[in-house]
Amino acid sequence: MISELSSFALSASMSLVSIGLFIMISRKKAIMQMLGILIMENGLFLGAISLTNGMPLLVELGIFFDVLIAVLIMGILIFRINKTFESIDTDMLKNLIG
Amino acid sequence: MIEYLLLTPIITGILCYFTRSRKQVETISILGSVITLILGLSLVLDVYRNGTIVTWQNALFADAFSAYLVLIVSIISFVSSIYSIGYMGHEIEHNVIDLRKLKIYFVLFHFFVFTMLLVGVTNNLGLWIAIEMTTLVSALLIIFYSNKASVEAAWKYVIISTVGITFALFGTILTYYAAVKILGETGDALNWTSLIAVAGQFDPMIMKLAFIFILIGYGTKAGLAPMHTWLPDAYSESPTPVGALLSGTLVNCAMYGIIRFYSIATKSTGPEFTSNLLIIFGLMSLGIAVPFIILQEDYKRLLAYSSVEHMGIIALGIGFGGVYGIFGAILHMFNHAMTKSLMFFSVGNVLLKYGTKEIDKVSGIVKTMPVTGAILLIGALAITGSPPFSIFISEFTILSAGFLGGHIIASVLFLLFIIMIFAGFFYNLTKMTFGNPKPGITPGEVSRWTLGAMMILVVFVIILGVYIPHDFIEMINRVVKVVM
Numbered sequence: 001m002i003s004e005l006s007s008f009a010l011s012a013s014m015s016l017v018s019i020g021l022f023i024m025i026s027r028k029k030a031i032m033q034m035l036g037i038l039i040m041e042n043g044l045f046l047g048a049i050s051l052t053n054g055m056p057l058l059v060e061l062g063i064f065f066d067v068l069i070a071v072l073i074m075g076i077l078i079f080r081i082n083k084t085f086e087s088i089d090t091d092m093l094k095n096l097i098g
Numbered sequence: 099m100i101e102y103l104l105l106t107p108i109i110t111g112i113l114c115y116f117t118r119s120r121k122q123v124e125t126i127s128i129l130g131s132v133i134t135l136i137l138g139l140s141l142v143l144d145v146y147r148n149g150t151i152v153t154w155q156n157a158l159f160a161d162a163f164s165a166y167l168v169l170i171v172s173i174i175s176f177v178s179s180i181y182s183i184g185y186m187g188h189e190i191e192h193n194v195i196d197l198r199k200l201k202i203y204f205v206l207f208h209f210f211v212f213t214m215l216l217v218g219v220t221n222n223l224g225l226w227i228a229i230e231m232t233t234l235v236s237a238l239l240i241i242f243y244s245n246k247a248s249v250e251a252a253w254k255y256v257i258i259s260t261v262g263i264t265f266a267l268f269g270t271i272l273t274y275y276a277a278v279k280i281l282g283e284t285g286d287a288l289n290w291t292s293l294i295a296v297a298g299q300f301d302p303m304i305m306k307l308a309f310i311f312i313l314i315g316y317g318t319k320a321g322l323a324p325m326h327t328w329l330p331d332a333y334s335e336s337p338t339p340v341g342a343l344l345s346g347t348l349v350n351c352a353m354y355g356i357i358r359f360y361s362i363a364t365k366s367t368g369p370e371f372t373s374n375l376l377i378i379f380g381l382m383s384l385g386i387a388v389p390f391i392i393l394q395e396d397y398k399r400l401l402a403y404s405s406v407e408h409m410g411i412i413a414l415g416i417g418f419g420g421v422y423g424i425f426g427a428i429l430h431m432f433n434h435a436m437t438k439s440l441m442f443f444s445v446g447n448v449l450l451k452y453g454t455k456e457i458d459k460v461s462g463i464v465k466t467m468p469v470t471g472a473i474l475l476i477g478a479l480a481i482t483g484s485p486p487f488s489i490f491i492s493e494f495t496i497l498s499a500g501f502l503g504g505h506i507i508a509s510v511l512f513l514l515f516i517i518m519i520f521a522g523f524f525y526n527l528t529k530m531t532f533g534n535p536k537p538g539i540t541p542g543e544v545s546r547w548t549l550g551a552m553m554i555l556v557v558f559v560i561i562l563g564v565y566i567p568h569d570f571i572e573m574i575n576r577v578v579k580v581v582m
Contacts, residue, residue, distance in 0.1 A: 033257055040264050051275045056288055058157065062227035070260060073234050077253055080241060084249050093250040096331045
């Protein structure tokens with residue numbers, strides 16, 4: 001069922017997901033963590049297309065809508081972090097432990 | 099019916115935004131949640147009498163399990179909105195927030211209820227969309243006070259949950275891939291109703307992979323250890339009524355996702371694989387909760403770790419399997435929602451009165467607030483699983499399922515952990531409830547609204563411990579049939 005091209009696409013998508021995760025753990029700026037999530041989502045969409053020719057339309061639209069809102073809300077949060085901590089370095093976010 | 103149930107919280111939320119005074123916004127909010135409760139209960143009755151409902155070109159549906167989740171969400175959101183009036187009223191009177199913030203709070207509150215109801219009634223693996231929406235709306239509620247701690251909590255919550263949910267999406271894609279091979283590329287290939295009928299023919303290898311991703315993904319949202327790290331932060335920094343909603347219903351929504359996939363995956367991989375994974379994660383959640391509960395300094399975080407523990411117990415119940423295990427787990431979802439919300443409401447009163455979240459700085463609650471103190475003690479006894487309260491029944495059922503199923507080591511560890519949690523819980527709570535209050539704290543309850551909300555929940559906690567109505571048992575039996 002999986003053609004040669006789509007198996008290449010699948011491995012590319014898995015590496016995108018891993019790259020996204022790596023960016024999230026290795027960068028300290030809050031905005032880079034958001035980008036990491038977007039890279040992971042991109043990888044997943046590539047995976048979905050290569051495995052199954054895409055999800056049903058309703059689901060696909062819903063996921064796009066969710067990712068859009070997620071980025072908006074993360075934008076708001078980064079704005080708030082910048083306002084309260086006067087930097088977007090996530091090293092500052094270390095007060096809640098235990 | 100389902101459409102109206104979903105529309106009511108949205109319309110209420112929008113109306114709340116266009117109000118002019120505190121009185122108006124409170125009236126609209128309470129009216130909206132009463133209507134949501136009535137519609138939710140009538141949906142439950144309808145499903146109970148007439149079986150599964152499917153509408154909107156198969157997009158929305160309600161079977162016994164969805165109806166059960168809708169029941170939990172509508173009850174908790176109703177009491178929570180009553181409690182919000184007392185709690186937020188106190189905050190307004192003490193100039194912590196202004197009218198604009200109050201309106202935004204109620205708008206987000208009702209949107210949050212909408213997303214959780216949507217989780218229950220989606221006939222689709224697009225359940226993912228609804229669960230991601232709950233994350234986004236609740237993040238805005240967690241950041242409500244916009245101080246340093248709440249900003250940190252909201253950021254951690256959004257990042258950890260979104261990454262977790264992304265893994266769940268991958269699990270969903272894999273399930274779809276397995277389904278497409280059997281059903282062909284139709285729009286229906288993601289619907290529960292069509293999936294569950296052919297689940298036995300799915301490729302076991304793909305379903306194993308899918309279930310692992312789903313368990314990690316939705317497990318992050320449900321607060322299973324070791325993905326629970328966002329949970330104590332989010333619970334302790336959000337406004338208390340929101341904490342009650344998060345712990346009572348949101349984690350149940352995520353658990354609902356896991357259990358749905360469990361029933362699909364088990365049909366193709368056999369029970370061994372899925373049960374073992376759930377038992378391991380369940381025991382891990384119980385074990386991690388123990389030291390954090392014993393050495394806790396913040397009473398809201400104490401409750402949060404207790405939520406991690408109870409999610410572990412539900413996972414264990416499903417993992418032990420059999421009719422008893424699943425019955426116990428499903429009943430535990432309801433009991434935990436009621437009891438944990440009750441606990442959050444009572445510590446919310448304590449927070450308003452004493453103005454601190456530290457356990458060491460609070461003492462003599464029974465002297466300053468007799469009713470809240472008594473309810474706090476009842477809730478603590480109930481949440482740690484002592485008879486005759488409701489959680490005892492469900493924990494006992496799960497435990498007997500464990501011994502019946504031959505999971506001796508897991509059951510003994512389960513017992514040990516809940517004994518240690520009992521000790522830790524009471525070590526901390528007796529310091530708070532008894533003793534003499536510090537000077538400068540005037541005796542008296544915070545508000546009648548908050549007490550009213552707590553009374554409703556106390557009824558559930560006590561009654562279900564001694565007597566479970568026949569219809570309720572029958573309802574849970576139908577849910578068990580859906581899951582197995």
